[in-house]
Amino acid sequence: MLSPSRLALPLLALLAGLAGCSASGTDRPRTEEDRTALLSDAAIAADARNVLLGQLDLYEAGADARRSAPFAAMLAQMGREDLIEPEETAALTRCGQRWVDPALVLRETARSYQAVIVADDPGTPAHHAFLAQLVEELAPMGFSVFAPDGFGLSGQAQADAALPLLSDGLPLREPMAGRLVRRAKAAGLRVVSFEPTATQALQVARLPMAEQGGMDAEIRADNLYVQVFQQHPDARVIVQTRSPAAAVALAGRLRDRAGIKALSVVQADCAGRPGASVAMRPFGGVAGLVEAPDFLVGHPAEPWKRGRPDWRRRAGDVAVDMPDAFQTSRLPLIVEARRVGEPAGTVPEDRLLLRPGEVLPLMLPPGDYRLEAWTKNGEYAAPQSIRVAGTP
Known part of the structure; x- marks a missing residue:
């Protein structure tokens, strides 16, 4: 079975803390958002750089730089995927035969779906690039909303801007994630936030660890419904999540709570020819997931130059x-x-x-x-x- 990338909970907590106020606008914006809203562009850029430079001491001190660790996302933001260590997992499953571009496979499959939810690892910029390609394939089919994971309300307040902004959210500061937002906006999609509010994040944190993922998915489904489907019941949406489990859970919540037909897609590593990514049905299940997604997109390891x-x-x-x-x-x-x-x-x-x-x-x-x-x-x-x- 394939072993998809996963993200540890500490980064989830950090990113949730930067998400800002609620999708419904009822919570007071958090301190980070208040401060960022008052900064100049130069000050925001300096703040973003200082966050990254501050991580280097942790790296030199031996911070966990495995792909599943939160620090991997910081290395990716600095363009240093070469410093990210592979996960300690079993040998990868072979990718299988590539008959057609996986983005085209998903485009044709998505014709009968209202929502497409894609797991996109923050420490893997190649995932962001694939999702950007998929967004451009789906836009002409009536998909008009993009909900990137980590996109806060300060970003949504400026969502009409054509450019990706450092203030949009911490995970979206990675250059390929920025290009993803840029291409989504250029394709005419409205970018919205479905992040938990400060109150909602605290509600999740108070639960036992085993229950947190389900509650987080339920909250995000509710926020997405408020942001999009309450006023536009027929809207078609592309959603980005940070983990495979979140993609599967969110798709299930949208189906169960709102009757929205949602397609879940997980991106994962596989052994094959570089550049020959494939789309597969996970008939054998997926390691680490109780429920399998609708599709797997397998990406072979890439050479470095x-x-x-x-x-x-x-x-x-x-x-x-x-x-x-x-x-x-x-x-x-x-x-x-x-x-x-x-x-x-x-x-x-x-x-x-x-x-x-x-x-x-x-x-x-x-x-x-x-x-x-x-x-x-x-x-x-x-x-x-x-x-x-x-x-x-």
Whole structure:
């Protein structure tokens, strides 16, 4: 059986804490949201960088960097999936024969569903990229709402913005997650929050561990109903969750409580040819899940080139050498690339951690960019302007 990625509860608690006020607007916004709403774009960007730079001491001290651990999501936000350690699991099941692009399989299956719920691991940017492809496939079929996991009410207050914002939510600060939100908005989808309120999160935390997942799914289903289906009963929705169990549970709650036909999809690792992701029915069940999802999307392991995953080249990114000015720091450096003209509060197209002596490229789509580099002491060297042209 496949072993899907899972996320430990400490990160769930952290992200829930950043979610803000309720979907119905009845709870008072939480302190983090109050503070973020008052910050300038530059201050929000500095705050986001400082969160990441503050994690490096934990990494050097031996923080758990396995893929299932919360810290893996932080490494992914810094473009360092190469530092994420594999989970200690049994040998992976073979992916099986790829007959057609899995996004197309799910597109055809989704024709008879009102909601598509996809498990998307925060420490695996390739999952975000696949979900972005799926969103673009489903949009022409009448799917008009996207509910990303971790998208708070401060993000929803600015949901009409065309750009992904650092203030949208902590997990959405990862560059490929930002591109996911950008592509969803470009496809015409309305982005909504279904996060638990502060009161609801406390309600979940007070339950025994074994009961927390079910209550969390019930709350999120209720919030999604209030945000979307109460006023638009026929709306078609794409939902992102952080864990396979959450996707399956949420689909069940929507079916049972609101009569909404929901398709659950879990992304998982499998052994196969790089780039040959497959969609499968989980007839043999899924390790770690009491109830199997409707579909599994298996992703084979990817090769690395110059420290960056090769799937990004296939997706259209170009490897861009780091400017010489950014390669002399004696401290860990975070480099961010934003499109020219986009504010500092926008999620960058790429972000990369460089430790002293490391030489790694940025991975960017064609376009004009402004590059900035920062250490824990502040900005390092002057910003650089580059133009990315050509093919990957």
